[in-house]
Amino acid sequence: MEEQIKEWPEPFSTTGDKTSTFDNLRDQVNAWLKEGKVDIFLGYKMVQGHPLPHCFTKENPDETDELIVGKARYSLEKMAANIAAQRPEIKIGLLVRDCNQRALNVLYVWNQLNPDQVETININCCPSRLKEHGDCSYLEPQPSGSYKKQVGIDNNMDVEVAEEFSQEERFHRWMYEFEKCIKCYGCRNICPVCFCQECSMEHNDLIATGTVPPEVPIFHLVRAVHMAGRCIDCGLCEDACPVDIPLRLLYRKVNQVVSDMFDYKTGMRADQSPFNILGDEVTLEPKPI
Amino acid sequence: MDYKIIPSICSYCGCGCGVLFQVLDGRLTGTLPMKTHPVNQGKLCIKGWNLHEHVISDKRLTSPMVKKDGQLQEASWDEAIRITADRLQAIIKDHGPDSVGVLVSAKITNEENYLAQKFARAVVGTNNVDHCARL
Ligand code: SF4
Ligand code: SF4
Numbered sequence: 136m137e138e139q140i141k142e143w144p145e146p147f148s149t150t151g152d153k154t155s156t157f158d159n160l161r162d163q164v165n166a167w168l169k170e171g172k173v174d175i176f177l178g179y180k181m182v183q184g185h186p187l188p189h190c191f192t193k194e195n196p197d198e199t200d201e202l203i204v205g206k207a208r209y210s211l212e213k214m215a216a217n218i219a220a221q222r223p224e225i226k227i228g229l230l231v232r233d234c235n236q237r238a239l240n241v242l243y244v245w246n247q248l249n250p251d252q253v254e255t256i257n258i259n260c261c262p263s264r265l266k267e268h269g270d271c272s273y274l275e276p277q278p279s280g281s282y283k284k285q286v287g288i289d290n291n292m293d294v295e296v297a298e299e300f301s302q303e304e305r306f307h308r309w310m311y312e313f314e315k316c317i318k319c320y321g322c323r324n325i326c327p328v329c330f331c332q333e334c335s336m337e338h339n340d341l342i343a344t345g346t347v348p349p350e351v352p353i354f355h356l357v358r359a360v361h362m363a364g365r366c367i368d369c370g371l372c373e374d375a376c377p378v379d380i381p382l383r384l385l386y387r388k389v390n391q392v393v394s395d396m397f398d399y400k401t402g403m404r405a406d407q408s409p410f411n412i413l414g415d416e417v418t419l420e421p422k423p424i
Numbered sequence: 425m426d427y428k429i430i431p432s433i434c435s436y437c438g439c440g441c442g443v444l445f446q447v448l449d450g451r452l453t454g455t456l457p458m459k460t461h462p463v464n465q466g467k468l469c470i471k472g473w474n475l476h477e478h479v480i481s482d483k484r485l486t487s488p489m490v491k492k493d494g495q496l497q498e499a500s501w502d503e504a505i506r507i508t509a510d511r512l513q514a515i516i517k518d519h520g521p522d523s524v525g526v527l528v529s530a531k532i533t534n535e536e537n538y539l540a541q542k543f544a545r546a547v548v549g550t551n552n553v554d555h556c557a558r559l
């Protein structure tokens with residue numbers, strides 16, 4: 136645990152503009168619980184040598200001494216949504232990396248969480264071109280092996296590069312990836328923005344259930360279509376996929392279409408999505424292409 | 425409000441993937457893969473993902489069942505063990521120990537599997553022991 140703290144490289148900011156150090160993080164959560172700003176706080180704690188998600192409570196506020204940030208990344212916001220579904224009156228605090236925040240925005244938009252009941256503390260995030268050091272399980276994606284590069288789709292590819300293959304080759308490459316699927320539903324289960332009561336991936340009229348292997352490519356394409364305006368590119372699905380299918384790339388393409396059509400950047404803000412408009416009038420015009 | 429994350433090991437096969445159980449107000453609500461577990465590294469198969477379901481399933485047996493008058497009926501452990509022992513003894517006496525086979529499972533521990541093969545070989549007297557991983 137000490138190691139975790141020492142490795143912590145930079146200060147993090149809270150919901151406001153305050154900045155703080157690691158000890159302050161614990162003090163702050165402790166104070167939030169004591170003064171009743173939140174009823175519970177979802178963070179991480181070392182348990183049996185593993186950094187695990189942990190629910191700190193106002194009944195036991197001093198446990199916050201054991202709060203850590205944790206290198207492994209779990210969807211704390213999905214846990215928050217599950218808790219809120221049972222106990223909507225509870226005020227929930229949680230640690231958020233950039234991806235958690237984007238997922239929260241989507242959960243707010245789709246009424247899965249009430250922003251008034253949620254308090255966040257921002258922490259350091261995945262590596263990117265802007266941020267070389269990151270503290271999460273999805274550090275730099277693993278380089279793909281040579282066979283995969285030859286016949287499949289490299290998970291590190293950009294959408295544009297993947298589209299340079301001829302249509303036929305692209306199809307074969309994607310089919311190579313999809314055919315590996317073991318139909319574990321891990322991609323859906325782990326996804327912070329998959330919350331439907333009835334999932335199309337388990338709807339017999341769309342996809343045969345109860346048989347393996349899954350029907351490809353429909354199994355993956357149904358999910359891809361559902362990720363339009365929902366996927367916030369956190370990579371948890373790819374992380375959970377036992378056979379390394381470049382799911383994130385697939386959903387990135389879908390959301391590129393959403394962005395081009397509606398000028399909507401999924402998860403960047405908690406405002407109206409073009410996909411959940413209620414009422415009889417359509418006010419969002421598709422952008423001319 | 426009580427929300428706990430409980431680390432455990434998947435009991436469905438011999439791989440031993442690390443899982444996390446989500447427990448909300450005393451009720452098991454879900455299973456997650458443990459990201460830092462050396463065996464599964466944050467991945468699970470479909471059985472592991474649904475590990476919590478058999479625990480809370482209505483179909484789960486909560487007591488031994490004994491077939492009486494052609495119907496399975498709830499029974500005490502003592503009664504069930506007595507009947508099983510009597511029937512096994514009768515079958516071994518009439519048809520020999522090789523008329524009995526023992527099927528063990530990846531869902532139980534190594535030690536329990538060891539006991540089961542010991543039971544087959546030393547008590548029943550047969551080498552008919554097999555495992556679901558080979559079926
Ligand atoms: S795959 Fe689609 S239908 Fe299923 S939970 Fe996700 S968004 Fe909902
Ligand atoms: S990257 Fe995967 S897990 Fe994350 S939001 Fe998109 S579909 Fe869900």
Ligand code: SF4
Pocket residue numbers: 315316317318319320321322323372375376377378379380
């Ligand atoms: S996580 Fe991978 S293997 Fe599992 S269902 Fe999704 S695509 Fe298929």
